[in-house]
Amino acid sequence: MELWYTEKQTERFGITAKIKRTLHTEQTDFQRLDVIETEEFGNMLVLDGMVMTTEKDEFVYHEMVAHVPLFTHPNPKHVLVVGGGDGGVIREVLKHPSVEKAVLVEIDGKVIEYSKKYLPSIAGDLDDPRVDVQVDDGFMHIAKSENEYDVIMVDSTEPVGPAAKLFERGFYEGISKALKEDGIFVAQTDNPWFKADLITQVNRDVKEIFPVTRLYTANIPTYPSGLWTFTIGSKKHDPLKVEEDRFHEIDTKYYTKELHTAAFALPKFVRDLVK
Amino acid sequence: MELWYTEKQTERFGITAKIKRTLHTEQTDFQRLDVIETEEFGNMLVLDGMVMTTEKDEFVYHEMVAHVPLFTHPNPKHVLVVGGGDGGVIREVLKHPSVEKAVLVEIDGKVIEYSKKYLPSIAGDLDDPRVDVQVDDGFMHIAKSENEYDVIMVDSTEPVGPAAKLFERGFYEGISKALKEDGIFVAQTDNPWFKADLITQVNRDVKEIFPVTRLYTANIPTYPSGLWTFTIGSKKHDPLKVEEDRFHEIDTKYYTKELHTAAFALPKFVRDLVK
Numbered sequence: 001m002e003l004w005y006t007e008k009q010t011e012r013f014g015i016t017a018k019i020k021r022t023l024h025t026e027q028t029d030f031q032r033l034d035v036i037e038t039e040e041f042g043n044m045l046v047l048d049g050m051v052m053t054t055e056k057d058e059f060v061y062h063e064m065v066a067h068v069p070l071f072t073h074p075n076p077k078h079v080l081v082v083g084g085g086d087g088g089v090i091r092e093v094l095k096h097p098s099v100e101k102a103v104l105v106e107i108d109g110k111v112i113e114y115s116k117k118y119l120p121s122i123a124g125d126l127d128d129p130r131v132d133v134q135v136d137d138g139f140m141h142i143a144k145s146e147n148e149y150d151v152i153m154v155d156s157t158e159p160v161g162p163a164a165k166l167f168e169r170g171f172y173e174g175i176s177k178a179l180k181e182d183g184i185f186v187a188q189t190d191n192p193w194f195k196a197d198l199i200t201q202v203n204r205d206v207k208e209i210f211p212v213t214r215l216y217t218a219n220i221p222t223y224p225s226g227l228w229t230f231t232i233g234s235k236k237h238d239p240l241k242v243e244e245d246r247f248h249e250i251d252t253k254y255y256t257k258e259l260h261t262a263a264f265a266l267p268k269f270v271r272d273l274v275k
Numbered sequence: 276m277e278l279w280y281t282e283k284q285t286e287r288f289g290i291t292a293k294i295k296r297t298l299h300t301e302q303t304d305f306q307r308l309d310v311i312e313t314e315e316f317g318n319m320l321v322l323d324g325m326v327m328t329t330e331k332d333e334f335v336y337h338e339m340v341a342h343v344p345l346f347t348h349p350n351p352k353h354v355l356v357v358g359g360g361d362g363g364v365i366r367e368v369l370k371h372p373s374v375e376k377a378v379l380v381e382i383d384g385k386v387i388e389y390s391k392k393y394l395p396s397i398a399g400d401l402d403d404p405r406v407d408v409q410v411d412d413g414f415m416h417i418a419k420s421e422n423e424y425d426v427i428m429v430d431s432t433e434p435v436g437p438a439a440k441l442f443e444r445g446f447y448e449g450i451s452k453a454l455k456e457d458g459i460f461v462a463q464t465d466n467p468w469f470k471a472d473l474i475t476q477v478n479r480d481v482k483e484i485f486p487v488t489r490l491y492t493a494n495i496p497t498y499p500s501g502l503w504t505f506t507i508g509s510k511k512h513d514p515l516k517v518e519e520d521r522f523h524e525i526d527t528k529y530y531t532k533e534l535h536t537a538a539f540a541l542p543k544f545v546r547d548l549v550k
Binding site: 006008010011012013014015016017018038039040041056057060193217219220221224225226227252253254255256258259261262263264265266267268269271 | 281283285286287288289290291292293313314315316331332335468492494495496500501502527528529530531533534536537538539540541542543544546
């Protein structure tokens with residue numbers, strides 16, 4: 001018997017992956033959660049029918065969300081991850097020796113539970129003593145935080161369901177307040193082929209709040225179009241003006257210090273979205 | 276009725292696209308040729324079951340094959356395209372005013388015929404007076420050429436069927452002979468997620484023949500993994516040492532002079548393939 005999982009990434013286009021079996025399926029309080037074992041990408045976490053992460057290509061997203069802002073900030077000590085219950089961003093954050101405390105605020109405890117069970121290579125560092133895992137609403141956590149974090153990473157699902165309000169201007173204002181005076185944040189902002197308007201809208205909102213706003217990209221095979229964007233808002237430090245000696249050795253599979261800069265060189269049609 | 280076209284890009288992973296209708300299907304002397312009208316990507320050319328090009332994303336491949344070597348060479352006059360019967364690379368080549376003659380050698384005349392019919396925005400410049408279209412075997416054309424071309428672009432299908440010999444060391448030796456003393460060539464070399472060995476092998480072969488060997492990437496949504504690689508072999512000019520004043524204004528949707536350089540900053544796992 002052949003089993004294939006197909007995600008329609010748009011109404012008109014999708015990916016399809018041969019699977020060995022379903023490992024878990026559940027309607028949580030927030031979303032439909034599936035974990036499947038695929039032949040090409042290993043174990044795969046699917047939320048509301050959308051691929052969140054896979055064992056084979058997860059390193060791209062997690063490294064690029066974490067290391068670009070963390071190397072941009074000269075001395076990140078206090079870090080917040082909003083969402084990211086699979087633990088991949090936390091794993092990368094902990095590679096930075098300056099980090100004293102990393103708070104993870106994930107709204108859906110089931111994501112954490114099943115990531116630990118079925119994606120141990122991703123979620124394995126959630127029990128590190130520097131990590132404070134809170135099952136809570138990231139929007140509310142941001143709203144009550146003030147002058148607290150050096151770096152905030154928004155590792156959300158798409159702007160539907162529980163994550164919709166994480167793409168609103170008010171959320172970015174809250175992030176600005178939650179950051180220290182030289183703080184920096186990054187959010188995943190989908191892809192330019194099918195979601196161009198979202199990128200433009202987020203960029204416009206962030207620009208109105210943060211003096212330094214930048215867009216960068218990375219290649220993620222299991223995400224729509226294979227080209228993912230990340231939007232940075234920074235109060236002071238510019239990811240394109242990192243001192244050479246700031247970069248330290250780090251164990252990665254995608255990120256390099258050359259790519260740190262090159263990732264901001266946008267294809268022309270993407271650059272035009274954020275002019 | 277819903278019609279979906281699915282390409283298994285590997286035995287275990289693929290893409291699927293909703294289509295309006297098939298426009299043409301034929302077994303040519305060389306391969307199976309299909310043209311379909313998709314909802315997301317417009318008209319799509321499929322050879323032997325693999326997506327070759329689509330109206331929506333074709334510009335990435337064609338611009339990145341053409342402009343990187345053409346801006347690297349200081350004065351490209353005589354250009355050869357091996358394969359590329361859809362005409363997209365030729366369209367980009369003709370944007371360079373220095374080019375006096377562009378030869379296209381496509382083994383399958385049917386590709387040219389149906390590209391002109393169903394992909395006019397791509398194939399429209401094949402009738403330009405500077406273009407010499409030859410329906411012939413590119414391997415043989417290279418074998419009998421000597422000291423003739425400034426830039427050669429290998430716009431082939433995958434290394435199966437008619438294109439298999441275009442990935443062999445003997446072919447690159449022929450290219451070296453066909454190039455002038457400061458000539459440069461580029462070949463598409465598939466993706467690093469599913470075809471890592473091919474990239475390593477081509478890089479090793481090209482390095483033994485050309486003093487300057489470089490790998491660069493571009494994002495193509497309808498190609499496997501969304502991340503495509505291109506291998507450059509150059510007798511003299513280095514794509515990473517292009518004089519600033521060499522770049523002239525050019526009408527593109529993907530290529531920029533910043534991306535010209537940034538495209539060579541490889542993800543670490545890709546860089547490791549060509550160490």
